[in-house]
Amino acid sequence: MESEQLFHRGYYRNSYNSITSASSDEELLDGAGVIMDFQTSEDDNLLDGDASVGTHYTMTNGGSINSSTHLLDLLDEPIPGVGTYDDFHTIDWVREKCKDRERHRRINSKKKESAWEMTKSLYDAWSGWLVVTLTGLASGDLLAPLKSRRALAGALAGLIDIAADWMTDLKEGICLNDLWYNHEQCCWRSNETTFEERDKCPQWKTWAELIIGQAEGPGSYIMNYIMYIFWALSFAFLAVSFVKVFAPYACGSGIPEIKTILSGFIIRGYLGKWTLMIKTITLVLAVASGLSLGKEGPLVHVACCCGNIFSYLFPKYSTNEAKKREVLSAASAAGVSVAFGAPIGGVLFSLEEVSYYFPLKTLWRSFFAALVAAFVLRSINPFGNSRLVLFYVEYHTPWYLFELLPFILLGVFGGLWGAFFIRANIAWCRRRKSTKFGKYPVLEVIIVAAITAVIAFPNPYTRLNTSELIKELFTDCGPLESSSLCDYRNDMNASKIVDDIPDRPAGTGVYSAIWQLCLALIFKIIMTVFTFGIKVPSGLFIPSMAIGAIAGRIVGIAVEQLAYYHHDWFIFKEWCEVGADCITPGLYAMVGAAACLGGVTRMTVSLVVIVFELTGGLEYIVPLMAAVMTSKWVGDAFGREGIYEAHIRLNGYPFLDAKEEFTHTTLAADVMRPRRSDPPLAVLTQDNMTVDDIENLINETSYNGFPVIMSKESQRLVGFALRRDLTIAIESARKKQEGIVGSSRVCFAQHTPSLPAESPRPLKLRSILDMSPFTVTDHTPMEIVVDIFRKLGLRQCLVTHNGRLLGIVTKKDILRHMAQTANQDPASIMFN
Numbered sequence: 001m002e003s004e005q006l007f008h009r010g011y012y013r014n015s016y017n018s019i020t021s022a023s024s025d026e027e028l029l030d031g032a033g034v035i036m037d038f039q040t041s042e043d044d045n046l047l048d049g050d051a052s053v054g055t056h057y058t059m060t061n062g063g064s065i066n067s068s069t070h071l072l073d074l075l076d077e078p079i080p081g082v083g084t085y086d087d088f089h090t091i092d093w094v095r096e097k098c099k100d101r102e103r104h105r106r107i108n109s110k111k112k113e114s115a116w117e118m119t120k121s122l123y124d125a126w127s128g129w130l131v132v133t134l135t136g137l138a139s140g141d142l143l144a145p146l147k148s149r150r151a152l153a154g155a156l157a158g159l160i161d162i163a164a165d166w167m168t169d170l171k172e173g174i175c176l177n178d179l180w181y182n183h184e185q186c187c188w189r190s191n192e193t194t195f196e197e198r199d200k201c202p203q204w205k206t207w208a209e210l211i212i213g214q215a216e217g218p219g220s221y222i223m224n225y226i227m228y229i230f231w232a233l234s235f236a237f238l239a240v241s242f243v244k245v246f247a248p249y250a251c252g253s254g255i256p257e258i259k260t261i262l263s264g265f266i267i268r269g270y271l272g273k274w275t276l277m278i279k280t281i282t283l284v285l286a287v288a289s290g291l292s293l294g295k296e297g298p299l300v301h302v303a304c305c306c307g308n309i310f311s312y313l314f315p316k317y318s319t320n321e322a323k324k325r326e327v328l329s330a331a332s333a334a335g336v337s338v339a340f341g342a343p344i345g346g347v348l349f350s351l352e353e354v355s356y357y358f359p360l361k362t363l364w365r366s367f368f369a370a371l372v373a374a375f376v377l378r379s380i381n382p383f384g385n386s387r388l389v390l391f392y393v394e395y396h397t398p399w400y401l402f403e404l405l406p407f408i409l410l411g412v413f414g415g416l417w418g419a420f421f422i423r424a425n426i427a428w429c430r431r432r433k434s435t436k437f438g439k440y441p442v443l444e445v446i447i448v449a450a451i452t453a454v455i456a457f458p459n460p461y462t463r464l465n466t467s468e469l470i471k472e473l474f475t476d477c478g479p480l481e482s483s484s485l486c487d488y489r490n491d492m493n494a495s496k497i498v499d500d501i502p503d504r505p506a507g508t509g510v511y512s513a514i515w516q517l518c519l520a521l522i523f524k525i526i527m528t529v530f531t532f533g534i535k536v537p538s539g540l541f542i543p544s545m546a547i548g549a550i551a552g553r554i555v556g557i558a559v560e561q562l563a564y565y566h567h568d569w570f571i572f573k574e575w576c577e578v579g580a581d582c583i584t585p586g587l588y589a590m591v592g593a594a595a596c597l598g599g600v601t602r603m604t605v606s607l608v609v610i611v612f613e614l615t616g617g618l619e620y621i622v623p624l625m626a627a628v629m630t631s632k633w634v635g636d637a638f639g640r641e642g643i644y645e646a647h648i649r650l651n652g653y654p655f656l657d658a659k660e661e662f663t664h665t666t667l668a669a670d671v672m673r674p675r676r677s678d679p680p681l682a683v684l685t686q687d688n689m690t691v692d693d694i695e696n697l698i699n700e701t702s703y704n705g706f707p708v709i710m711s712k713e714s715q716r717l718v719g720f721a722l723r724r725d726l727t728i729a730i731e732s733a734r735k736k737q738e739g740i741v742g743s744s745r746v747c748f749a750q751h752t753p754s755l756p757a758e759s760p761r762p763l764k765l766r767s768i769l770d771m772s773p774f775t776v777t778d779h780t781p782m783e784i785v786v787d788i789f790r791k792l793g794l795r796q797c798l799v800t801h802n803g804r805l806l807g808i809v810t811k812k813d814i815l816r817h818m819a820q821t822a823n824q825d826p827a828s829i830m831f832n
Helices: 025-030 071-076 093-110 115-143 156-170 181-188 207-211 218-246 255-262 271-289 296-311 321-340 343-354 360-379 401-433 440-458 464-475 508-531 539-563 585-601 605-615 618-638 641-652 690-701 725-736 783-793 811-821
Strands: 174-175 204-205 707-709 717-722 745-747 775-777 796-801 804-810
Touching: 093 115, 115 321, 156 174, 156 181, 156 218, 156 271, 174 181, 174 207, 174 508, 181 725, 204 207, 207 218, 207 296, 218 271, 218 296, 218 440, 255 296, 255 321, 255 343, 255 508, 255 641, 271 296, 296 321, 296 539, 296 641, 321 343, 321 360, 321 605, 343 605, 401 440, 401 508, 401 539, 401 641, 440 508, 440 585, 464 539, 464 585, 508 690, 508 725, 539 585, 539 804, 585 605, 585 618, 585 641, 605 618, 690 725, 707 804, 717 775, 717 796, 775 783, 783 796, 783 811
Parallel strands: 775 796
Antiparallel strands: 174 204, 707 717, 796 804
């Protein structure tokens, strides 16, 4: 099988000239070569006059930090295309870091020459802070969920949430006086609204009132039902159509791809301006359609698009893929900061969940980007309560030690939910990929939206916007709350203050609400499995939190009633006296939300910080920690990977998870290619091959690079030459150098060997040779090899024995080996 070849495929098999195209995305994915526009006018420009022959084949266990830098150091003029990569290729981290160091040395050496050079040096030094500042400002402006049309009115800043709120309410009715107002804003302006019925006002008209002139009755209910389904299907159809036609990369959460991109993978267009625009529009439509999805996860993708676009304003980042990923790490922190109003949680989310390479300066810049984004968010007062957080809560009762038991039980539920969801969702997504159903994404979205709308409308808790549902479940019951969740039998004096409200027996409204919440819980669990992964922007944070909040509120009410009716039990006796305010059901909803989100994503530290920043409940950090750790332990018992890692593996992205342990006792010789049954390793000799020989080797193989050895007899390693470099160098030499023909000898050595006088002019290609490729011995444990690939971002590593070349280990060889050790099919994990 070609997928089992020694090197990755990246070009058409039968034409070495077709270096800019590939027959499919699968072939593009398998390549890992660097695009180099090799242009020289003289043969001597390709010489490396400073290198010594004695260092050509010196072996190093683990390679050299100076790998892949010589091409940039040796050429006087920069070559267009050097340092860029093809789509679906992996960057060379070592090369990019060395290129950045060389650029930095060049700037420092010139800064004392003139005031202009000093200015350029200062601009370069501050460009990192400037780009994260712009990213934070753009994230805050683009993503801030505004509630007031006065704030940045008419700008894209308010579209995501203002439009989502307006279009969500559009499914139920419209504000006649001000068409752009949602239901809540419409009734704010009314003077005829009472506190008890603050959601009813003459300015707001349901569709039944407008179409058939009835506000109540069976006819009104049926008409509102029909219009709700109509608008839900319309929004869903528009969302999936825009994604399919204009920006296919705008679908999904985006976090699995962001993780893969930050690990060094190239996905052209995924962070482009077109994707940004379409994702912003379709995210509004998808949320408004009522599908079981959230917008907070996709906002990380949107923020990274902002960071990627702004990085092109600064050459320091636009020309260096490794440096650009530092900006993207900061952008992901800014995305979470504005999505939840959690700047510290955003930084920790980027560190724990998303980033692959996170140096200390990236931590500072991520913190600064999150700070700027949070400042913008706070300055426009998005939630109308002068607070930064989305679900601000203010509980008047501390938690008690005996409550750790139900908190841990919620953690167990969260872990079980996470394990179930990951397995069920991955199974459904795999079925979608392997059947004809996956070829009709528009039909799938319409079917899911129709089922969701039909089932959601009768239940007020599923009809409600998911964020509003979570907010209601988190809220503590006070004398001003009119929700059915707060319909307790209350004999207290109305003059008593809120803090004195004791635990009370539940009324009929509470029991009715619990029944509706149980149905909503089943509905959310099932529909979220089928919704996450469809071809519209779909986040998982809010649906998971909603499931946990529903379960937590039910458990909280049950514990509250248990404490009220059995306050003399030994677990309640010390804390729950008669008439005391003992149990807070809203706290259980908050803990349950954190537990379920943790069970799905397997986040820990960042999740706890996000939730207590999200709610302002710093006092309840211990219950959050207990529930989140329990959910992670329970979830890990069924499988260690979270939903994002599972989707990375499902899509076959070449991602080496730093959190995954490699515990097998295999050696590099067990994984390297060629195996015993494989053909011999395709290599180049340093001075014994002609141009025709190399062209024939390129035409006959699909390998992405070739080790260069001294001779077939010695097998002593000289270096490594990429297929693309060889192709471009030969084509350039044929065009620009006289006397280069098919029989010309190709020389990778420092000195050209003696040739007969009638021989054609030799072609010297020493400068395209990587003379310090990373090497390991055949007895190196694979644990060390995997660590080298993870920490240095390697694409391939040569295997030697006493200086003699034996084979090669590539990143995909490691992924296949890890799949085999996990009893998975290695051929099914690459770019499915």
